[in-house]
Amino acid sequence: MDKQLAEEIYFEMVRGRAFEYAAKEHYMKGEISGFLHLDIGQEALSVAAMKAFGKGDVFSTYREHIMAMVRGISPNAVMAELFGKAEGVSEGKGGSMHLFDPSHYFYGGDAIVGGHIPNAVGCAYARKYQGEESGVMVVFGDGATNGGAFFESLNIASAQKLPLLFLCENNEYAIGTNITRVSPFKKQSKKAEPYMPTLEVDGMDAVAVHKVITDAKAYLEKGHGPIFIEAMTCRYEGHSMSDANAYRSAQEMAQCKARDPIEKMKHYLETVYEMDETVIAQIESQAQQEVDAAVAFASEAPEPAPEALYAHMFVEGGNHALS
Amino acid sequence: MLYREALNKALDEVMAKDENVVVLGEDVGLYGGSYRVTEGLAVKYGERRAIDTPIAELSIVGNAVGMAIGGLRPVAEIMTANFALLAFDQIINHMAKYRYMSAGKITLPMVVRFPQGVSRQLAAQHSESYEQMLAAVPGLRVLAASDVNYAYHALKHAVLSDDPYLFIEHELLYNKKGDVDVDRPLDPFKARIVKEGEAVTIVSYLKMVDDVMAALPQIEETLGCSCEVIDLCSLNPVDYDTLRKSIEKTSRLVMVEEDHKTGGYGAQIVSTIAEEMFYALDAPPLRIAGEDVPVPYNRRLELQSIPTPDSIAEAVIAWGRKHDV
Secondary structure: OOHHHHHHHHHHHHHHHHHHHHHHHHHHOOOOOOOOOOOOOOHHHHHHHHHHHOOOEEEEOOOOHHHHHHHOOOHHHHHHHHOOOOOOOOOOOOOOOOOEEHHHOEEEEOOOOOOOHHHHHHHHHHHHHHOOOOOEEEEEEHHHHHOHHHHHHHHHHHHOOOOEEEEEEEOOEEOOEEHHHHOOOOOOHHHHOOOOOEEEEEOOOHHHHHHHHHHHHHHHHOOOOOEEEEEEOOOOOOOOOOOOOOOOOHHHHHHHHOOOHHHHHHHHHHHHOOOOHHHHHHHHHHHHHHHHHHHHHHHHOOOOOHHHHHOOOOOOOOOOOOO | OEHHHHHHHHHHHHHHHOOOEEEEEOOOOOOOOOOOOOOOHHHHHOOOOEEEOOOOHHHHHHHHHHHHHOOOEEEEEOOOHHHHHHHHHHHHHHHOOHHHHOOOOOOOOEEEEEEEOOOOOOOHHHOOOOHHHHOOOOOOEEEEOOOHHHHHHHHHHHHHOOOEEEEEEEOOOOOOEOOOOOOOOOOOOOOEEEEOOOOEEEEEOOHHHHHHHHHHHHHHHHHOOOEEEEEOOEEEOOOHHHHHHHHHHHOOEEEEEEEEOOOOHHHHHHHHHHHHHHHHOOOOOEEEEEOOOOOOOOHHHHHHHOOOHHHHHHHHHHHHHHOOO
16 A cells, blocks of 8 residues: 555544544534444544545445545534534434435445445446446445345345445444344355355454455456455444443453554554654644534534425425425 | 326336336336336347346335436336335335435435235235325325326326336226327326316225226215216325315315225325315215225125225215215
8 A cells, every 4th residue: 555545544544533532522512412323443444445445336324424534525514414503414414324425426324224235236236237337335234234135135236247345344243232143153254155255354454454445346347246345343332322332341342442443554654654753643633633623613503494394305396295 | 008008108208218217126027017017128128227126125126226326217116015015114214215314415216116906806915005104204206096198197207207206006907998198298296187076075096086986976866966086196295286176166075095994095185174174164074995904815805895886885875965965
């Protein structure tokens, strides 16, 4: 990985974590509400996968703040959305779990576990139909691989040879249930093996994630059909802010944090590019400044107007369902 | 032209006009569709535009949502409303909500078509109607075609619109004959006055419109009055203007529907009219609907479970006599 890209990835990871801690803080203060799913611990995956996929459509889940920002949605627009403000990327109608921006090839932001996978399959069909080579990536957790939508999607994507990258973030927990308690497999790629090639990557290693996604994208562009990548990762927080994370021991959490993705990337910059502390401090300071600015922006942004309630229902005709 | 031919003609014309239009569903391609609505499209436009899918309704609708996001105009066919239940997550959580949740950043130009209702002894898992649930979902346009001309124009409109549509057909209407006036496009959201009248407004939709019309001579002759029959056509939005005008004239409302009476679609219509026009009514509204049982297999029981021309006539006449129509 070249130096500039490595720096960018490090910056995005640091900014992402700072963003998530800021979101947590303002949730505790009551300025952010609803369900808030933090991505702390999984930054390598969220940042490097989005960076590597480049132009190409991405469908993701409710744990998507960092992905949305890496795709190009501004931290201001994401934070304002968390605050439910009119200047949020979804104008305060989606919240934390529903960030969308087609101009950045980012389609959510879906909060039905596994429910977005068939949408990604359909989009991949459209891209193949249009002769677009860029392909589609769908990101989901290990928990989604136990549902019917996932299996239907493996089958159709494979039968139709669609340019679709299945990226499984395996953090081993579906909310509080360890995957091995509800699935015969610890590695979920077992489920995809009959349908398509599968690869595994250390989801805590941004350099490795970037490489595997880059390779997978090249595979998609050759028209061979879908590919499945399983990234083993670890979330540091509970599933959402309403989960106290009581089901994981201190020892398990310590082992998890010993693999810290930001420390790993920092070490990479220091050893491979001999980056000194001043440069690293500059990157970290800029990341924090952007997050602080996003919080200020979100705090000051206006509430949606009452008329917004019925806006964006339909393209044509009136907005009222029963007039 | 037959109802199914009108639907086929509509699809054929929009596919010819816009290469982004694709149809997908189980057996819609080489087989030609369970009710032959997509017949010939695979041959004419290729299998990549008339797409045979596995029997996986969640994916049929879910993939259509993704195709629409990706810039196509998919028309998904589900074999019956009963199977659409497997796709309710996609219809309600995805198709209906993406535009609103994204503040209009995502548009879903797509249609999901399916027939519903009692055909002939198909038993409970192939005979139900689910418009009452689906028309109540904010974010969907829901059309119900009872008429050949309407079926043709409304389906074309739905496919070419940028909004998500559910297009409801009826198992027993596919071979209905009618004329299509191709040169006169219609407003798909406007209710159709099937017959004008003075004393009673009878509101219905889908196949029950035909059953009301079959019952009408007996009703009018026995009660000695004329009835106005309205086909709603669009179940969401509802053309309340047409209903209000008719009821201002007749002062009486009868609602006829095939779905179960409890929570049935007509409950909303009657409730809205009662709220708004209570003092304009000369009689309590009458609701004629299916019984609150799963549709039984046995033919006699099956017919007992839904309104028929005879039972409609009987109910309206009894109500009319009681309330001095």
